[in-house]
Amino acid sequence: MYIFQDNKILVCNNNTIYFNNFNAPNEFILFNSDTLPASWQHLPQFIAVNNNLNFNTKNFKFIDLRQVWHEFGYDEFIRAGGARLFANWLINSKFCSHCGGRLEPNTHDTGRHCVKCSQNFYAPLSPAIIVAVTHNNKLLLAHNASMIKDLYSVLAGFVEPGENLEQAVMRELNEEVGIKVRNIKYFGSQPWPFPQSLMIGFTAELDESAYLNLKPDGLEISDAVWLTASEINDKLNNNLIKIPDGASIARRLINNFLNN
Ligand SMILES: [Zn+2]
Numbered sequence: 644m645y646i647f648q649d650n651k652i653l654v655c656n657n658n659t660i661y662f663n664n665f666n667a668p669n670e671f672i673l674f675n676s677d678t679l680p681a682s683w684q685h686l687p688q689f690i691a692v693n694n695n696l697n698f699n700t701k702n703f704k705f706i707d708l709r710q711v712w713h714e715f716g717y718d719e720f721i722r723a724g725g726a727r728l729f730a731n732w733l734i735n736s737k738f739c740s741h742c743g744g745r746l747e748p749n750t751h752d753t754g755r756h757c758v759k760c761s762q763n764f765y766a767p768l769s770p771a772i773i774v775a776v777t778h779n780n781k782l783l784l785a786h787n788a789s790m791i792k793d794l795y796s797v798l799a800g801f802v803e804p805g806e807n808l809e810q811a812v813m814r815e816l817n818e819e820v821g822i823k824v825r826n827i828k829y830f831g832s833q834p835w836p837f838p839q840s841l842m843i844g845f846t847a848e849l850d851e852s853a854y855l856n857l858k859p860d861g862l863e864i865s866d867a868v869w870l871t872a873s874e875i876n877d878k879l880n881n882n883l884i885k886i887p888d889g890a891s892i893a894r895r896l897i898n899n900f901l902n903n
Contacts (some may be wrong), residue, residue, distance in 0.1 A: 644675055645726045648692040650875065651705035652723055660715050660723065665690065674733060680750045687726040691734050712890035720890055724836030729753075731838070739764070742898065768804040771840045772811045773799035775896040776824055778849035781869035782900045783857070784884075788865045794885045795868070796893045799842070812845055820867045821858030823850040830899070833892040844892045848900075872901045 647654035654660045667673050670693040679688070710726060712720040737746055742860055744759030754765045775797045776783040784795040800815035802808065809827050816822050830844035857867040870878070875897075877883040887893040 644688040644690055645723055645730075646671075646690045646692060647727050647730055648705050648876060649694050649728075650708055652708055652727070653692075653703055654703070654706055654713060654714070656702050658714070660711065660719060661687070670695075672734060674730065680748045682751055683748060683753050686729060686753065687722050688860065689726045689730050691730045694888065709890065712888070716843075717890060721834055725834055728768075728834075728836050728839050729766050767839050769839055770802040770808075771799055771835075771842055772802060772808055772815060772845060773797055773842050773892055773896065774812050774816065774824075774827070774845040774847050775830070775900055776816065776849060777821070777845050778869055779850070779901065781871050782875065782897070783822075783849075783866045783867060784870055784875070784886075784897075785821070785867040787863055791885070793883070795866075795885070796887050797896050798864075799893070802843075808843055808845070812847060815845075819860050819864045821856075821860075824848060824850050825850045825851070830896060831892060833895075835891070842892045844896055846896070850866075875901060 644663065644665060646665065652660065653662075655662070667690050672691040672693070674690065675688045678687075687728070706714065708720075709726060711723050715723075735765065738744065739746060739757035739760060739762055741762050742757060742760045744757040746755040746764060746817065747758055748755050749763070754763050756763050756901045783798065785798055786793070788797050790796070798815060798819055800811065800819070802811040803814070812827055813824065816824055825849035828843050830846050831840045832844060834840070835842045859865060859867045874885075877887075879886065886897055
């Protein structure tokens with residue numbers, strides 16, 4: 644089982660992150676085979692931790708969930724991220740949002756139902772598109788005002804109600820940098836547990852028919868540039884820009900451009 648404290652996860656110094664046996668102190672909120680129905684047993688089991696508990700010792704430490712990718716690899720990062728999303732949902736939504744009744748686990752799937760009105764609830768997921776736009780052998784990279792200094796990435800945004808994924812791609816690119824695109828193609832997807840996204844990746848080409856310049860919106864996007872693969876590599880080698888780490892589908896999209 645995984646053991647969480649807020650946004651951090653417990654690891655043992657001998658490189659253990661998934662504990663087969665763990666005697667939880669009373670401060671821990673336990674979710675395991677004793678408390679979850681059979682239909683949930685394929686999910687990673689986890690213990691959520693009281694946020695006030697100080698459990699750092701010589702042999703154990705809490706690390707940031709993002710750090711899991713560095714220390715334990717991509718698959719463990721994704722699995723632990725999913726477990727934390729589930730843990731947060733179980734802890735933070737115990738009651739029905741319609742009638743206030745208590746929620747109990749479903750025995751046939753991984754949802755929960757209200758004991759009073761029978762309404763079903765499922766762990767929340769927010770779909771977001773992320774897109775690598777190319778134009779004349781150049782890739783569109785942008786700096787988001789909320790990102791760390793000099794970090795450039797491909798553009799992304801949440802899907803809005805009533806949109807399909809292609810419409811979300813078109814809207815986000817128009818809103819954030821004022822461009823239109825064509826030839827939108829599915830690239831791949833990735834759960835992204837910060838806090839509950841599902842990233843759906845695309846490639847697309849600039850529609851030049853009405854294009855003049857990139858127009859960063861100045862709010863979310865403070866800078867946007869077209870760069871060739873060699874320009875990106877030069878800037879990386881000279882520490883002029885950073886790009887997202889390999890845990891992200893953003894990096895996979897950028898690498899796909901650099902490798903082709
Ligand atoms: Zn209810």
